[in-house]
Amino acid sequence: MWIRHVLVPGGSDKDEYLHRLADFIHTLKTVERVEVLPYHTLGVFKWHDLGVKYELEDIMPPTKEEIQRADDILHTGDYKGYLEK
Numbered sequence: 001m002w003i004r005h006v007l008v009p010g011g012s013d014k015d016e017y018l019h020r021l022a023d024f025i026h027t028l029k030t031v032e033r034v035e036v037l038p039y040h041t042l043g044v045f046k047w048h049d050l051g052v053k054y055e056l057e058d059i060m061p062p063t064k065e066e067i068q069r070a071d072d073i074l075h076t077g078d079y080k081g082y083l084e085k
Contacts, residue, residue: 001030007070008039009062018073025074036071038062 003025007013025031040061047054062070 001028002033002035003031003074004035004037005070005074006037006039007062007067008056009059009066013062013066013070015073018070022074034074036067036074038067 005012005021025034038061039056039059044054044057
């Protein structure tokens with residue numbers, strides 16, 4: 001099984017959420033891969049062309065550091081810190 005997590009700043013990038021997701025992933029025995037998919041704005045023009053309001057208009061893509069932090073939490077097993085808080 002592959003886990004693909006979309007990282008959206010202000011939503012799915014919160015440390016608490018990432019730690020809880022890591023806790024859950026570590027209970028699964030068949031996970032072969034965990035990928036962090038950073039939010040991007042490549043398709044925003046499609047929404048504009050359709051005349052539909054794009055709800056994430058003001059959301060900026062995550063920085064390289066934010067992506068790396070999420071990747072580290074989900075991959076390294078560094079999720080116990082959340083449980084100790």
